[in-house]
């Protein structure tokens with residue numbers, strides 16, 4: 001029995017066998033991960049047992065939720081080895097965390113931000129807006145096919161570069177950047193480093209004190225937590241320099257009809273009544289991940305990725321994106337198929353093999369646009385996936401390629417998909 005058979009699979013209600021005898025093969029965790037029962041339970045418990053609002057009323061429901069809300073903050077701080085829960089700001093998602101930094105910094109016209117050419121729209125569009133509205137300039141670091149060139153980074157830092165904003169792990173091809181080394185170069189230059197940790201924090205041990213990043217953005221829904229919760233992690237002093245995105249209830253110490261005094265971070269950034277159930281669910285997700293261990297998760301991702309990579313290595317029509325070694329892109333197997341539209345491939349895999357993957361441009365439109373590419377298919381792995389899942393993907397892609405000749409018009413896969421799927425034996429887990 002493998003790691004996930006023993007440890008986690010049964011904890012995820014979404015992976016249960018369905019009435020028709022099928023078991024979902026969920027390979028889309030880079031988009032959104034599945035949620036274990038422990039997280040569902042924590043959220044339900046809030047609404048069922050102490051549905052109060054934190055930090056306002058003094059009754060027992062409010063006391064309970066206040067205590068647990070702050071406990072989740074401590075867990076987030078421990079999860080990233082930040083060393084100070086006051087540096088955790090709960091927000092709606094990672095996009096909001098990136099925006100809090102981007103819109104909260106005191107920019108001057110002509111200040112520059114450096115990003116890579118492989119950023120999610122969440123780490124691109126906000127800079128374009130700031131360029132239009134506040135006169136900042138955007139520089140773009142063209143990443144090599146694999147690896148990272150620190151000299152290239154040094155060469156692109158200008159005197160007026162104030163911020164470098166990069167992904168930690170790419171949602172496009174699964175590669176990770178050497179954040180510790182990057183932080184050193186950026187700080188030597190006198191700039192700050194913002195890291196989009198959405199795809200890294202769920203899979204890798206992240207130690208922010210060791211990495212020395214200035215701001216780190218995370219979303220709960222990619223790490224077994226609920227949707228609608230993300231957080232920004234930063235040293236407390238760093239947060240004090242940001243202007244809140246929103247103001248209102250919970251953000252102030254006092255107000256008169258003409259003035260107010262903001263609370264210290266992180267509360268000044270958490271305007272209005274919060275998503276308590278979601279934040280408590282996030283804490284439960286972190287505890288759950290802690291029981292598995294992210295070292296274990298990385299090793300597990302690697303093994304599954306290697307299995308798929310081996311299984312499809314002899315298919316000349318399969319083109320894998322990113323680093324050639326699966327160990328360098330553990331959680332993501334992104335691929336294009338000669339002669340098959342990515343959306344058709346995704347539909348075929350789902351309909352015929354119950355394999356759920358993502359297709360398209362993965363919110364990194366700029367990268368595809370620059371290369372004249374239409375998009376591709378992305379399978380992503382997590383702790384609950386099994387070797388059987390990896391094999392289902394390999395079998396599905398192999399069958400698709402057999403059914404759709406390379407020269408066929410791209411719509412053939414869609415028609416093929418409509419044909420009844422080959423009867424398959426019930427899968428054992």
Ligand SMILES: Cc1ncc(COP(=O)(O)O)c(C=O)c1O
Pocket residue numbers: 030031093094095096120122123167169170171196198199218219220230363
């Ligand atoms: C690398 C990366 N950055 C940012 C985001 C946006 O995250 P959220 O939806 O939590 O704002 C995603 C989500 O897919 C992502 O993969």
